[in-house]
Amino acid sequence: MYSYSQFDKDFVQTRVDQFRAQVERRIDGSLTEEEFRPLRLMNGLYLQLHAYMLRVAIPYGTLNSAKMRQLAMIADKFDKGYGHFTTRQNIQYNWPKLNEVPDILQALADVEMHAIQTSGNCVRNVTADHFAGAAADEIEDPRPTAELLRQWSTDHPEFAFLGRKFKIAITGSPNDRAVTKAHDIGLRMVRNDAGEPGFEVIVGGGLGRTPMIGKVLREFLPREDLLPYVESILQVYNILGRRDNKYKARIKITVHENGIERIRELVEERFVLQRAAFGEFNHALFNDIEAAFAPPPYISASTDAFDAAKSSDPAFRSFVDTNLSAHKNDEYAIVSISIKKQGDTPGDATSEQMRVMADLAEKFGHDELRISHEQNVILPHVHKSHLHEVYKTLQAVGLGTANIGLISDIIACPGMDYCALATARSIPVAQEIATRFDELKLEHEIGALKIKISGCINACGHHHVGHIGILGLDRAGVENYQITLGGDGTETAAIGERAGPGFSADELLPAIERLIYGYLEIRADEHETFLQTYQRLGAEPFKAALYPETKIAAE
Amino acid sequence: MARPFKPKVLTANRLIEGDVVYYAANGEWVSAHENAMFIEDEAEANDLLAQANAQSYLLVGPYLADAVLERGKPVPTHFREAFRTRGPSNYDHGKQAEA
Known part of the structure; x- marks a missing residue:
């Protein structure tokens, strides 16, 4: 798990303090709604039909038990005892009060979380394969690169007011679980002829009013070139993208109207300058980030109990059949916890459920949790000998539904x-x-x-x-x-x-x-x-x- | 040719709580749609909206919503406005809880 540097901490704390002052000025009448609206949106605060909504970022969908427990605490103290996991690996609270939002942001900052860039025409929370670092089919964990992108895109002054929002998704696996082809930029890790990992860069995908499948801009980009290359794409989009019509402002339209060849030409032209401006790739910095995502200390133990439980407990067998995925370590499994119990609201978890998932992660999951874009929660590293107990614990709080990938996993x-x-x-x-x-x-x-x-x-x-x-x-x-x-x-x-x-x-x-x-x-x-x-x-x-x-x- | 004016209620969200509120004939902002002032005159509607826009220390996003009278009380004509009178359909977390 990446831990905030002093720089990250200071930055997030400054934003909390700034927003606290902005909320005070809104409430005392010094700011009109027109003046306040862009400020609140920069901090993930929307006004919806019945109340405000706060959208909290879960960078690349990764969190630990302390963060999950804090999300549960916020749900109890400031909301109505639940949270809604979204298709962008965020969590949304549906009932915060304006005067309490600064306290919520403080509670998030206390566990190294925030709601920055979850709205507005900026680079949004970078999403990643929710099985990252665990999947059997993975080339490499994409999250160090996702974290690098987070650091680069956070408060990037040139891209704070783009023509429209900008979403980046990344996967380290050939099986794409991150919907990279429906993002403004999709990054798929591939190997070149020399066997080195790099990225296939896809651009101009997106859903919405004009759905488009992204097009390949570069078949292989070395990781060292990623930031200058992505920055070049953003620069080309920032200049070429339309600002006359909101519905034609996303990069998918820019790519569609100008053609992928023209975009490639402009990006490559820009990239020569950007690569020179960025200078040498900072290997020391990247190695530090990579170390934060090192695989957990896997245990090795007999999996006989798992096999026995599978034969004796048919409900568990059904769970195993649908909710487990292959882990890179044979003795382990990836557990998808369905937040889709039939009849319940897809993606909604109660504070109690959040705490149970946090406890399970801490006790049996090397303290890791993920949020999937399919609105489920993942325990990425569970030893098979613990699976039956994990299942029974989940079952007791309405989280044992065996329906991942089925018709009710909507x-x-x-x-x-x-x-x-x-x-x-x-x-x-x-x-x-x-x-x-x-x-x-x-x-x-x-x-x-x-x-x-x-x-x-x-x-x-x-x-x-x-x-x-x-x-x-x-x-x-x-x-x-x-x-x-x-x-x-x-x-x-x-x-x-x-x-x-x-x-x-x-x-x-x-x-x-x-x-x-x-x-x-x-x-x-x-x-x-x-x-x-x-x-x-x-x-x-x-x-x-x-x-x-x-x-x-x-x- | 100008289209005939459809009767309205004046609605907004409260600044702090975000709750849906309606302008009542006594000048207060109330939570029940049925207590909203039924506005049949276009000029009056626009005047009240302008006044509401000036109350930004209290309200967010005031606007006029279509309504009809049923048994002497205003009722929304569009399902979006009907949802705003009660809250979400998956939980009793909105105005249903107060009912």
């Missing part, structure tokens, strides 16, 4: 239950779908399926890359839901295709049921996933299942 943005930008609700839709398929006991039979729901076109719920995407809209004053099919957020990223006319809130669940029953009928066998069937047969049979009346009319 990404859902807060939607119009909280968000001021939303055009429809998403949480109740997720709750209904998850509850229904749990009742039907079909989840495991359906197998791997990603449903992603957004409550507006901004696509925080990543609906474009859901195997089934659901977009909530306002159609003439009524909530209406559009379905997209065949999206993919991995290394084979694809934007889902719109299936047809939208459905009312009442029609949506039956439509999803028809779609799933349709899939179960046409799949080649039980191993062919929804996405594979879609890729094999195309949209038509799925559309026929969704719109049976159209089929009859056509006949």
Whole structure:
């Protein structure tokens, strides 16, 4: 775990003190809302439908038990006893009071956390593969590079007022769990012919109003060149990007309008100057960062008890089948804790649950936790001999749901239950779908399926890359839901295709049921996933299942 | 041609708590939509909005929202405004808790 340097501490503390004074001046009337708004947004404080919302950064999704316990304390003392984990590996509090926000920020600073750059047209919290440092398929842990990017981007004066927000994601694995192709910049670690690790640089991806899959700007970039190269991209975007139209201001539009070749030319031109300006790569600094992410002191012990529990406890076996992933150490496993119990709000954890997860991390997980962009919590390093006890402890507080990657493991943005930008609700839709398929006991039979729901076109719920995407809209004053099919957020990223006319809130669940029953009928066998069937047969049979009346009319 | 004026309520969020509030006929800001002043005159609506904008020490983001009268009380016409009268649908953490 990276620990703050004195510089980091001083910087974060200064920002807390500044914001405390700004809040005081807002409350005593010296600042108008117009003057205060950009200041509060720089500190992650939004005003939503029913209350303020504070978005706290969890850099590259990594935290330890002390941080998680502090998040739980904040939920109890300043909020309503829970927090919401987001698709950008952040946590959001939905009910803070303005006059208490400086105290919350102080409590965060006390454990080396903050809410800086979680809003505004700046470089946002850098996200990373949530299995980083543990995954069996990983080339190298990408988090030292993510931390380097954090240090570089924090309060970078040239990029504090970009044309629009800017999101960077990074993965060290060929299997992309960080959705790098849907970010302004995606960094995928690859090896060159000499076997050295570097990055494939992807630019111009993004979802929202105009979804785009990112394009490869550089096939191989040595790590030593990363900061000058990324800075060159930002400089080109800062000058070339549009400021006349908010909806055309993201770098995806800049890339689309100018062409990837032109962008590459400009970036490479800039890069020559930037590399000279940056000078020698600071190996000592990077080695220090790398040391902070060194693998934990793994233990070695018999895993017989794990095998025995798997045979004797069927519920545990089900958990093992869905919620564990391969660790680079054979005796270990990566545990995904589902924050998606059927019927509950996706991504919401109570303070008690946070404390239990913190305790488990401390006792059995080398004190490490991760937040995934899929709104789940990860224990990245658990020895197999401890898994049964971890499972039973989770089960006791409603965290033992065995549904990772299944139909009820739904990404859902807060939607119009909280968000001021939303055009429809998403949480109740997720709750209904998850509850229904749990009742039907079909989840495991359906197998791997990603449903992603957004409550507006901004696509925080990543609906474009859901195997089934659901977009909530306002159609003439009524909530209406559009379905997209065949999206993919991995290394084979694809934007889902719109299936047809939208459905009312009442029609949506039956439509999803028809779609799933349709899939179960046409799949080649039980191993062919929804996405594979879609890729094999195309949209038509799925559309026929969704719109049976159209089929009859056509006949 | 100017479109006919649709009746409104004046709403905002409280500065400290962020709670949704409505302007009542007695000049106070209240939490229940049904106690909001039903504004049928466009000039009056704009005057009240201007006054609310001047109360930035108390309020954030005042605006006029469409409403109709039902059994003599103002009711929102759009689902977004209906949600604001009660709170989120996943927990009783909003105004539902007060009801």
